[in-house]
Amino acid sequence: MTRTIKLAVIPGDGIGPEVIAEANRVLDAVLAGGDAVLERTEFSLGAERYLATGETLPEAEQAAIAEHDAILFGAVGGVPGDPRLKAANIERGLLLKLRFDFDHYVNLRPCALYPGVESTLKDPGEVDFVVVREGTEGPYAGNGGRLRAGTAAEVATEVSVNTAYGIERVVRHAFSLAAARPRKKLTWVHKTNVLVHSGATWQRIVEAVAAEHPEIAVDYLHVDAATIFMVQDPSRFDVIVTDNLFGDILTDLAGAIGGGIGLAASGNINPDGTFPSMFEPVHGSAPDIAGQQLADPTAAILSAAIMLDHLGFDGDAERVRSAVRADLAARGGAKRSTADIGAAVIAQLPPRAA
Amino acid sequence: MTRTIKLAVIPGDGIGPEVIAEANRVLDAVLAGGDAVLERTEFSLGAERYLATGETLPEAEQAAIAEHDAILFGAVGGVPGDPRLKAANIERGLLLKLRFDFDHYVNLRPCALYPGVESTLKDPGEVDFVVVREGTEGPYAGNGGRLRAGTAAEVATEVSVNTAYGIERVVRHAFSLAAARPRKKLTWVHKTNVLVHSGATWQRIVEAVAAEHPEIAVDYLHVDAATIFMVQDPSRFDVIVTDNLFGDILTDLAGAIGGGIGLAASGNINPDGTFPSMFEPVHGSAPDIAGQQLADPTAAILSAAIMLDHLGFDGDAERVRSAVRADLAARGGAKRSTADIGAAVIAQLPPRAA
Numbered sequence A, B: 001m002t003r004t005i006k007l008a009v010i011p012g013d014g015i016g017p018e019v020i021a022e023a024n025r026v027l028d029a030v031l032a033g034g035d036a037v038l039e040r041t042e043f044s045l046g047a048e049r050y051l052a053t054g055e056t057l058p059e060a061e062q063a064a065i066a067e068h069d070a071i072l073f074g075a076v077g078g079v080p081g082d083p084r085l086k087a088a089n090i091e092r093g094l095l096l097k098l099r100f101d102f103d104h105y106v107n108l109r110p111c112a113l114y115p116g117v118e119s120t121l122k123d124p125g126e127v128d129f130v131v132v133r134e135g136t137e138g139p140y141a142g143n144g145g146r147l148r149a150g151t152a153a154e155v156a157t158e159v160s161v162n163t164a165y166g167i168e169r170v171v172r173h174a175f176s177l178a179a180a181r182p183r184k185k186l187t188w189v190h191k192t193n194v195l196v197h198s199g200a201t202w203q204r205i206v207e208a209v210a211a212e213h214p215e216i217a218v219d220y221l222h223v224d225a226a227t228i229f230m231v232q233d234p235s236r237f238d239v240i241v242t243d244n245l246f247g248d249i250l251t252d253l254a255g256a257i258g259g260g261i262g263l264a265a266s267g268n269i270n271p272d273g274t275f276p277s278m279f280e281p282v283h284g285s286a287p288d289i290a291g292q293q294l295a296d297p298t299a300a301i302l303s304a305a306i307m308l309d310h311l312g313f314d315g316d317a318e319r320v321r322s323a324v325r326a327d328l329a330a331r332g333g334a335k336r337s338t339a340d341i342g343a344a345v346i347a348q349l350p351p352r353a354a
């Protein structure tokens, strides 16, 4: 009985295609001999596509992507400052559009410091936490505008929109994750002393859900204080739940302390399964090093592992992670090409359990 | 010819009074034998005052504070979670109210790693930059509200308000600072790919002011990327200019990498001089260690030095900083009381130039 998984692949720009190629190779290797068959459709989207055709995300393509079981996403974005991209907003028009339209309300970003990986911190301790970033509202809502643009009297607003509906579902998801982890700890992060309106909504909901989970130790940090703990005592974190913008900031920082952004993986998850979830490395398209086999595909490979979890192939996901762990421990300071790292991870894949 | 400086002192809560006591001792010592005389008025404001009287910042007191040349501010805030403070918002009603009403549009936060100070980073390099945080608008405007609060249909908004007027004056200030520094480098930080409205206003203004300053090397970072550089390569920064919320986050992080938040000083500056500027350590009131002489007064002392700069006593400001530098280099791992550190800084004060 084979199961066909329809996978939409969006390699994107810059190093995106290189790292996605390795993630795909690892996926093929880890699924070989199992019951799953991947059926891939590639979508050529991003800054390059925009430059070639003026299109960002045509409706028909979005509809086609929606027919898939999951999306593997590389990175999008052209050379910073490219004047031809001035009018484009690939991030809002493509990446965020997919996150919003496909209701990826759980933006899952694990952070671990694997054995053998150097941290930028002198004494990081045990780092193993996961950030649950709200993915569909907050300051990312896109509301706001400019009045009298270009004049001395210009006013620009950004409206952060936060709903009980949106907060409750992501907070519940974070509590369930925390309940399944050994330390059973949840830290929610906001800036309630300043953003008093949305802060009150978050607080009310976290407290209500916490009351249903007496087994979970809950604490709160202002986002500014959270950055301090992130660099001074990251081992205090287990599950973090926070809003879209704070999550964006904290997860880049988490990536930097957890062995670098080259290892930071993520899943943009629609837990209901109404829409395909999307799995992407946290890093960007890094056009400056593109096409040279310099990029580390580990974040893309670990993102594929989160995808395997999501699709119910937990054993295979764990095999990928264990291969990455083994590779990282063996890596040392050697410079290897993107493809070398992909091959090394494949070589470390534990055999499929009989 | 003596000059009388009218200083409003707001020691505040928790460790505030302890650290402000040392800052005041250092001020007296450094000004002794000079032409300035400090005339202090103490204002008892903060969570304790609120608990005692229900008042946060009575109008008459605010008017009295406004009559001073400068404000020395400790820290405010009660024990987190104190139910009696639930209805209070000391931060918004006192600290932010002073910043906004006194038009402290330049929130100046230097970050340096002094010799002898341990960093949390393995290899920090030379850290010596200053963050110019906008202080009077952005997401701190307080606009927004809650609709259907307490129900499942609740919606909370936060409106970030950004004006050309507000951005231009702080950007100009940051460029002037950068022009006076040897490296002549300015990094502006925002999240222009997501907060497109305010991002466009910031970008337009930074580009216009940059055109008047060809001597300054300008670069841009998204706030999430800025946190990565802050922990991986902080020496790349010279002057950072950013909005109120990003500045809040980045300066706590900067404090953490620059030897800890116990050293992070700040000035809330109204460069026009229409209102008194306010000088405060970045740290909070830390009620858990209050009254035990455990707090490091260095941040408060360095904030007093920024105040001396602002009041035109540059030489005395530099004497304080040089005393702090000497004390930090001599400190080692010894545990000293708050008052011990104040005394040690005073002992290190270089003599007044003849």
Ligand SMILES: CC(C)[C@H](C(=O)O)[C@@H](O)C(=O)O
Pocket: A091, A092, A095, A096, A248, A282, B193, B194, B224
């Ligand atoms: C590219 C950008 C829109 C995106 C975000 O802000 O979410 C990125 O920084 C991320 O974290 O995935």
Ligand SMILES: CC(C)[C@H](C(=O)O)[C@@H](O)C(=O)O
Pocket: A193, A194, A224, B091, B092, B095, B096, B248, B282
């Ligand atoms: C206490 C709080 C309102 C304040 C801020 O957010 O500005 C503090 O974090 C700071 O950085 O001075």
